[in-house]
Amino acid sequence: MKKYLVVLIFLINVSLVLAQDVTKHRVIILSDIEADPDDTQSFIRLFLYANEIDLKGLIATTSVWHKTEINPESIHKIINAYARVQPNLLKHAKGFPEASTLSSLVKKGPSVYGMLGVGAGKESEGSKWIIQELEKEDSRPLWIPVWGGVNTLAQALFTIKNTRTAAETKRLIAKLRVYTISDQDDSGVWIRKNFPDLFYIVSPGDDYGSATWITINSVIQGIDNSQISNTWLAENIQQNHGPLGAAYPDVAWGVEGDTPSFLSLIPNGLNVPEHPEWGGWGGRYELYKPDFSKQKKGNSGVPLEAETRPIYTDAIDRYTPYKPNEYGRSVKVDTTITYADNKATLWRWRADFQNDFAARIDWSVQSYADANHNPIIKLSHSDSLTVKSGEGFALDAFETTDPDGDNLSFLWFNYPEAGSYKKLIKVDGAENVHNAYVIAPRVTKPETAHFILKVTDKGEPALSSYKRVIVTIEP
Template structure:
């Protein structure tokens, strides 16, 4: 091992000290939910509230959708918050900053009980649409995420009013703060928003054909992947039963488990997620900015009218993913013989990790600190942004990583080709040491490569945190 560390020391001379790590600020978010259209909204609210100290929740708005056209049920959101209130003091024993039940109740709002564009126009303001504007007017430079779990007409009305009542300069500034992630199109206001506000940051798999949406990777059965973590048995044992009032509020799956959760998964600070860069990939999936080819979209039995996109949007992107699996002898991990491809796998590849994270936080509802597991803390011995020359070697080192519970740690480093500009794959061994040595590819032009550290403890359930190292390779 000694030559390895000598080489690492030499290569450290080439490191760039300019960091590109994302800010530690909490992401602001307003939820738009057609709660009671499907139990999965309630499931997603339960998960969201367990991260309420890590995500800055600014609004919880009951809306309509194509599945729930003529009513809104804010009282159903309040019911979940009441269950949260019973466990909030115990959650504080594990991490601080969980908002009070009273604070969250004050954020519950209603949209109009009208479907889609019938609820957009002059005189069609609602408590929810005005609240979005109020949050945009706050003296806060952070982006405001709108996490849309149902129809988007409450957001559409906010935008309609902003355009009608604000100066062009003020409206542009307000809209520039918005970041939208919609769970497909569940009313006809989504395409209206995208057509009329071409500069709005918008993540969507357009139309209501859920089978062709990235977010469905959360509940798709993949032959050869870990599907146990979305099974009804796993849910009952790890979430619903013997986990206090909030676990008891988690309903059985009726259609697909937690179909709305991907709309906020990438807002959770875990070292992998970077909400401002959907192309980097994270718990909520990976997306690229382009105008989808409408000719490849089939109408089928679509409820929401499908129309051609007139602008670039953040939408489906493909990953090739070969899992690492446990090995009984020799090196503790090895690559599987199965490789998965497609846009759903950009989300499903992290599924076991974000489900275990959820289960660990659900344990916090009743357990003392000593009885529960907590996230490991990855620590790099170098910057998260590195620059080297073509063909040169460099080292990655996370040997100073720790675990608050004193658990043993497993390290896994891998190149994430789709997240960077370099189209090849960089291989190295051993991938599971706390420090690795890698040779940069030979390049003819400037290229970027993303290397991910996956640090997992051996607690129960096992929890994973990450570090993303962005490598810039310059031609000689």
Template structure:
């Protein structure tokens, strides 16, 4: 072999090793969440809207099924053709999306994931002989050799999921059934048929997030309702027309006008986006999809709803409250100042992030038709201090996010704040001013027993629209 040929082979080997190592490192940094959607799409425009938004995050979430189902609002038909309509529009913009981030799946792959549940209501679709391609697909994906949990986001009635669970229980050994069910993570948009309570009653170990009862009281409803203290402009019809519907390519062109509410189903998967804040396995830590705590909801037999309510038999993840004081831009002096009002409630856990996730949506809509240099991309948040810190009561620790950067070269704004409800301590770590990149000698509060404090770093770029990413630092405080 000639000397030049040997050199070429060596260079190729080194290049291959670098590529392999880089790919491996990326996989370690970003482990995608697996997701199957069960949707009563066609009932009203909001499922269709949520499906459009989901396409824009299909490179950050492993979509493994899109199942058309029924609900109390659409009890005798399923509409897989509407899912296909969204995917066909996505096919036209997928090449442009790949200019901005890698990993957007082909339309052909997504079309192969579209399945149908039975066109019947609730428990009519559960039992012997009630299998559907949707319920069988859920079981097939559960049995796939993949150690990651499988999230099921139910936008309508969950009877397709209920049938899959019924069959697992009937046809698998107790050990096998327990193993499969332990891999499931379910978020239902309230109860939209009578199988939700049946699932919770018959599968007490199933990981389940829901706000049973009146939609108005549900955490997810905060995505599209007007609240004092929230940025309501970013859910207005004018904002949607400007940032989504008009001049943003084929996906925007089919985004319908609001009927009852904008994207009521989107909160079921917002927590799966890897933004540095979301921790889907920890619903009580809070994130873009809201915050939830594990308990058995109270039952009032006097309350009536479109789906009959019944007393719950076990705890699950449901509505939790945050107490939140928003920040606003300061005209002089401090760039960020706290509002004078404090807002409290379960809806707060979601709408507090509304401006961030709506801006993110708007940016990705521009990716559908603009080149990389003409669009905005989220900043990269990097800490020079650990994400897990242990300190003794009254001791000091440091926080440093100054290594963060923006891929577009935009300037950055920093905001550090404690998320009290996510930790176990009700005592505060004093961070002031909150908008600088690093701190030395922050003092841990005095505690009598081991406690945790969650501190969030939010980094926002100065592009248009302004995009935010986060890091969560968990400080464990030990008594002296």
């Protein structure tokens, strides 16, 4: 009886998590804009999803690369370009905010580096804004994607701890979700040490080459990397794609290194940001205390210190790509190569989110009829199923449609790392049709397995949508 109660509780929790994903996530961005052109690039992509994410703050900060000044005016410049296309974006989807609303969200962090901006009497407009938003009567978590230094958040936490009761401090911290692009000042380590219960995603330190997020602009051997090339950016984003495209700067160090911090907040049927261990567009991260002896030191000057508690950090996917097949079944597994590292957790989705970006920039200038839009997946069953060990079960999305009338391609696959059952469960038969059949493996205790449906249209650019089905397998 106890076993079935555990399974029931799990299914209820899964249903609640997936149901919550239709709610827009509250977000405050911290950005060291002008330290690198990639912050401007990331803001342009972000604003194209401003109808999907509930933006609550855009705070200019410092970082180890930008220690003594902040540049909120650069955020306003991008918003001015957005203002010119916002009416056209509304032709494609509702909910794009007015440019004046975005402008009101631009705030200033301290114009000093790291912990120099943290302490008694060091509140900034940005730190006060974080606290103000955090204290609102809103049951949703507050996400803080950090693109540079994190001292504005550190000061907000310092103020809360020193001016609120212990119970109130605990309540407010429980509402925070932080994803930092590695450590770009010395306050990130301070936060993780002093607030051990804070939900924190990071590839710690400044060894950017080993981080998960770097894969958004890394050339991966054995795959097509053209969609991060300067040629692709010029043709699909920068030139002849309206004011936002024209504002998208050339790559200096790496394209959009900060974007992974918010990619998993975009509701696409795959992303469930409350569960970084399930994987999504921004990568996959597991909760553990990383081995300090294996961390490498970069050259930024940010201190490298041992983690004192578990954090959500780099996880490994074993990933074998599918590739187009000219005759017979339209896709097949690429048996020539399998990847097994933390970087695969992010780049495996890169072609999809780059195409999505290209389509959104088209939305800013094209009519609805001339642009492409994502398929709408409709499952013929619940997104949480319970089956018996060794039992066959069906997965189906027969009623899936495309708003533009495009032809659709289906792909069902098991994501072993996302569930408790870690061995690959293959689809029995064709995995590229709307209905798939799977034989549950033999298990000795209840296990979970995640199956992902990816539906891609044949529009230009080709766009994908997803559904995640979580299957509980009972002995």
